[in-house]
Amino acid sequence: MAFHSHLRRAWLTSNSMLCVGLDPDPARFPEVVHGSVFDFCRAIVDSTAHTVCAYKPQIAFFSAIAAERDLERICTYIREQYPDVLLLLDAKRGDIGSTAEQYAREAFDRYGAQAVTVNPYLGTDSIEPFLRHRDGGVFVLCRTSNPGSGDFQSLDVDGEPLYLHVARRVATEWNEIGDCGLVVGATYPDELRQVRAIVGDLPVLVPGIGAQGGDIDATVAAGHDSTGYGMVISSSRAVLYASQGADFAEAAAAEAEATRDAIRGQTVR
Amino acid sequence: MAFHSHLRRAWLTSNSMLCVGLDPDPARFPEVVHGSVFDFCRAIVDSTAHTVCAYKPQIAFFSAIAAERDLERICTYIREQYPDVLLLLDAKRGDIGSTAEQYAREAFDRYGAQAVTVNPYLGTDSIEPFLRHRDGGVFVLCRTSNPGSGDFQSLDVDGEPLYLHVARRVATEWNEIGDCGLVVGATYPDELRQVRAIVGDLPVLVPGIGAQGGDIDATVAAGHDSTGYGMVISSSRAVLYASQGADFAEAAAAEAEATRDAIRGQTVR
Numbered sequence: 270m271a272f273h274s275h276l277r278r279a280w281l282t283s284n285s286m287l288c289v290g291l292d293p294d295p296a297r298f299p300e301v302v303h304g305s306v307f308d309f310c311r312a313i314v315d316s317t318a319h320t321v322c323a324y325k326p327q328i329a330f331f332s333a334i335a336a337e338r339d340l341e342r343i344c345t346y347i348r349e350q351y352p353d354v355l356l357l358l359d360a361k362r363g364d365i366g367s368t369a370e371q372y373a374r375e376a377f378d379r380y381g382a383q384a385v386t387v388n389p390y391l392g393t394d395s396i397e398p399f400l401r402h403r404d405g406g407v408f409v410l411c412r413t414s415n416p417g418s419g420d421f422q423s424l425d426v427d428g429e430p431l432y433l434h435v436a437r438r439v440a441t442e443w444n445e446i447g448d449c450g451l452v453v454g455a456t457y458p459d460e461l462r463q464v465r466a467i468v469g470d471l472p473v474l475v476p477g478i479g480a481q482g483g484d485i486d487a488t489v490a491a492g493h494d495s496t497g498y499g500m501v502i503s504s505s506r507a508v509l510y511a512s513q514g515a516d517f518a519e520a521a522a523a524e525a526e527a528t529r530d531a532i533r534g535q536t537v538r
Numbered sequence: 539m540a541f542h543s544h545l546r547r548a549w550l551t552s553n554s555m556l557c558v559g560l561d562p563d564p565a566r567f568p569e570v571v572h573g574s575v576f577d578f579c580r581a582i583v584d585s586t587a588h589t590v591c592a593y594k595p596q597i598a599f600f601s602a603i604a605a606e607r608d609l610e611r612i613c614t615y616i617r618e619q620y621p622d623v624l625l626l627l628d629a630k631r632g633d634i635g636s637t638a639e640q641y642a643r644e645a646f647d648r649y650g651a652q653a654v655t656v657n658p659y660l661g662t663d664s665i666e667p668f669l670r671h672r673d674g675g676v677f678v679l680c681r682t683s684n685p686g687s688g689d690f691q692s693l694d695v696d697g698e699p700l701y702l703h704v705a706r707r708v709a710t711e712w713n714e715i716g717d718c719g720l721v722v723g724a725t726y727p728d729e730l731r732q733v734r735a736i737v738g739d740l741p742v743l744v745p746g747i748g749a750q751g752g753d754i755d756a757t758v759a760a761g762h763d764s765t766g767y768g769m770v771i772s773s774s775r776a777v778l779y780a781s782q783g784a785d786f787a788e789a790a791a792a793e794a795e796a797t798r799d800a801i802r803g804q805t806v807r
Contacts, residue, residue, distance in 0.1 A: 292637075329633060329640035335648060337606055363657055364598060364630050365684040368561075371598035379604060388632055390659045390679060392686025410659060415634040417661025424703065426693045431700070434693065 272384050272406025272448035275355055276472055279322040280498040282353045286489075287529040288323035289313065289521075290359065290476070290505030291343065292330045297510050299517040306331070306339040311346055313509060316518035320525040323355035323501050325474075326380075344380045356383050357474070357501070361410060363388030363395055370398040377405040384408060386452060386474070389435050393443065400447025407449055408501075409439045411464060414454025414477030433463060440468040450474055453492070455483025455502065462491040470494040472501060478528070479507030485528070489535035504528055541653050541675025541717035544624055545741055548591040549767040551622045555758075556798040557592035558582065558790075559628065559745070559774030560612065561599045566779050568786040575600070575608040580615055582778060585787035589794040592624035592770050594743075595649075613649045625652050626743070626770070630679060632657030632664055639667040646674040653677060655721060655743070658704050662712065669716025676718055677770075678708045680733060683723025683746030702732060709737040719743055722761070724752025724771065731760040739763040741770060747797070748776030754797070758804035773797055 270278070280286065291313065293306045302309040314324060324347050331340040347356050358380055362372040376385040376399070384406045387396055399407045412422055412432040422432040436451055443449050451468065453461045455477035464473065473492055477483035485502075492500045508528070512520030539547070549555065560582065562575045571578040583593065593616050600609040616625050627649055631641040645654040645668070653675040656665055668676045681691055681701040691701040705720055712718050719741035722730045733742065742761055746752035754771075761769045777797070781789030 327637055327640075329631075329637045329644065332606075333640040333643040333648065335606065335610075337601075337604065341604075361633050361657075362598075362630075363632070363659075365682065368596060368598045371596075371602040374602040375598065379602065388630075388657050388659055390632075390657055390690060391682050391684060392689030392691070394684050394686040413634065413660050415660060415663050417663040420661030420707070421659060421700070421704065422661070424695045424700065426695055426700075431690070431693065431695075435690065438689070 271404050273472070275383050276322070276501070277498070279353055279355045283320070283322045284533070285320055285322050285529045286498060286500045286502050286532050287321050287525060288325050288357065288501045288503040289317050289321050289508050289525060290503045291324060291326040292505045292509060293336070294330060295334065297513060299513050299515060301515045306334070306336045307342050310339070310343040312518045313521050314343070314347060314351070316522040317508065317525040318351045318354065320522070320529045321354060323357050325357045325359050325503050327359040327505070340380060344382065348381050355501070356381065357408070358382035358385045361386045361388050363391050365391065366394045366398060369395050373398045373402050373405065377402050384450070386410065389439070396443055397446060400443065400449070406447060408452050408474040409435065409443070409449060411435050411439070411451040412453045412457055412460045414456045414483065418454065432460065433467065436464045436468050440471050444471065452476070455488040458484065458487035458491040461488065465492055465494070470496070470499055472499060474501045474503065476503040478502060479504035485531045486535050489532055502532055540673050542741065544652050545591070545770070546767070548622055548624045552589070552591045553802070554589055554591050554798045555767060555769045555771050555801050556590050556794060557594050557626065557743070557770045557772040558586050558590050558777050558794060559772045560593060560595040561774045561778060562605070563599060564603065566782060568782050568784060570784045575603070575605045576611050579608070579612040581787045582790050583612070583616060583620070585791040586777065586794040587620045587623065589791070589798045590623060592626050594626045594628050594772050596628045596774070610649060613651065617650050624770070625650065626677070627651035627654045630655050630657050632660050634660065635663045635667060638664050642667045642671050642674065646671045653719070655679065658708070665712055666715060669712065669718070675716060677721050677741070677743040678704065678712065678718060680704050680708070680720040681722045681726055681729045683725045683752065687723065701729065702736065705733045705737050709740050713740065721745070724757040727753065727756035727760040730757065734761055734763070739765070739768060741768060743770045743772065745772040747771060748773035754800045755804050758801055771801055
């Protein structure tokens with residue numbers, strides 16, 4: 270199933286726009302998982318699957334500790350056990366076409382992701398190999414959640430910030446090649462509203478709630494689409510490390526449920 | 539030794555600005571290596587080490603085929619056998635600070651790279667974790683070699699293309715935090731000349747000669763620094779796959795020597 274169809278089904282079956290980000294940091298694992306990256310991630314997934322439309326493994330946290338095999342296993346586990354949930358690999362890839370083909374193989378063939386985050390700086394031919402992949406889609410970085418995101422993204426180009434040029438090109442050109450979404454941080458709800466105004470019902474990945482401090486109410490009000498869905502709102506550390514005791518999975522579930530409900534409470538459908 | 543010092547020593551000891559890019563594609567390997575990524579890369583390295591200032595493994599080619607262990611081995615091999623040569627990991631990373639820290643661990647701690655390519659789109663705090671790493675440095679994407687590079691990089695910002703804003707910020711701000719370089723494709727010598735004019739003697743990584751069609755004479759004339767060095771000029775496929783027969787290592791050496799000499803012939807020192 271193609272990315273957009275898969276995501277819409279995920280929203281409807283879960284009645285949730287929450288995404289749990291998988292950023293495994295063994296230094297913060299509870300003792301009961303004995304340092305196992307896969308066991309930790311599996312416990313989080315099993316305890317939160319009823320609350321989410323998507324999981325978002327962040328590949329850097331696996332690569333830093335040579336845990337690619339754990340990433341393969343958790344991706345397979347999610348696809349097999351929770352096929353309605355979207356599997357989104359957060360990798361922020363961006364390279365020339367022949368190299369982008371290799372990154373697309375990594376994301377879609379090796380890890381079986383259904384969407385991957387990509388960086389727009391290298392332009393159209395750096396994104397095409399992802400879009401031409403059967404069923405795979407991309408979330409293109411637009412206005413990111415971090416403090417330095419304005420350094421270049423907000424530079425004025427013809428009277429508009431650069432990130433709106435990115436948003437428009439993705440919505441009007443790249444989305445014609447294959448299924449696209451955008452990344453807009455929850456820390457910038459005004460910018461999220463501007464982006465939504467020009468991209469129609471394009472899906473938007475919204476990181477930055479929870480540990481990064483983004484406001485849920487403002488985010489949902491600014492970013493929903495015409496159906497009341499439209500967003501993949503991601504929380505990582507606040508869910509993963511809600512407790513570092515033996516009750517970590519239950520604490521993660523409680524935090525995820527509360528976040529899902531806070532999102533739902535602001536959604537008008 | 540810090541990145542800039544290491545690179546200057548590499549230029550002087552090799553009297554070369556050639557970099558060989560390691561983009562291993564098993565479908566193009568000669569039969570004699572029996573599909574071994576490490577054996578192929580080691581043979582290329584051993585046959586070309588006398589011609590280069592740097593090696594540039596492209597991580598996507600390893601990640602696509604689950605060959606991280608081969609990448610670890612070839613990085614260790616280069617550092618131990620050819621310590622004067624710069625080890626540059628081409629990964630084009632770019633993410634928020636807490637994730638960038640993980641990518642810096644991957645590049646510098648796991649693979650032992652001395653520099654890594656990074657994407658500027660997320661701004662200062664996405665680059666800082668790399669720059670604060672002891673001895674490690676970055677090459678920041680500025681004007682890339684691919685056809686779509688102009689889509690955003692050439693957008694007009696205050697009368698200048700975006701890539702010159704990137705160049706200036708890297709030269710005047712980020713290089714104060716830690717050792718920086720820039721990436722400017724050989725396919726755009728005029729842009730390379732513009733960048734050199736505003737960044738002083740900052741090192742520039744120049745991919746795009748060889749298979750991508752960049753012109754060596756125009757590149758060297760446009761991009762050298764005040765000492766006659768200043769560039770890391772990268773060729774990948776033209777060297778790696780100069781022959782697909784049993785003589786592949788000798789053919790790679792001959793291609794690398796010819797490229798090094800063509801670069802030298804245009805260098806005025």
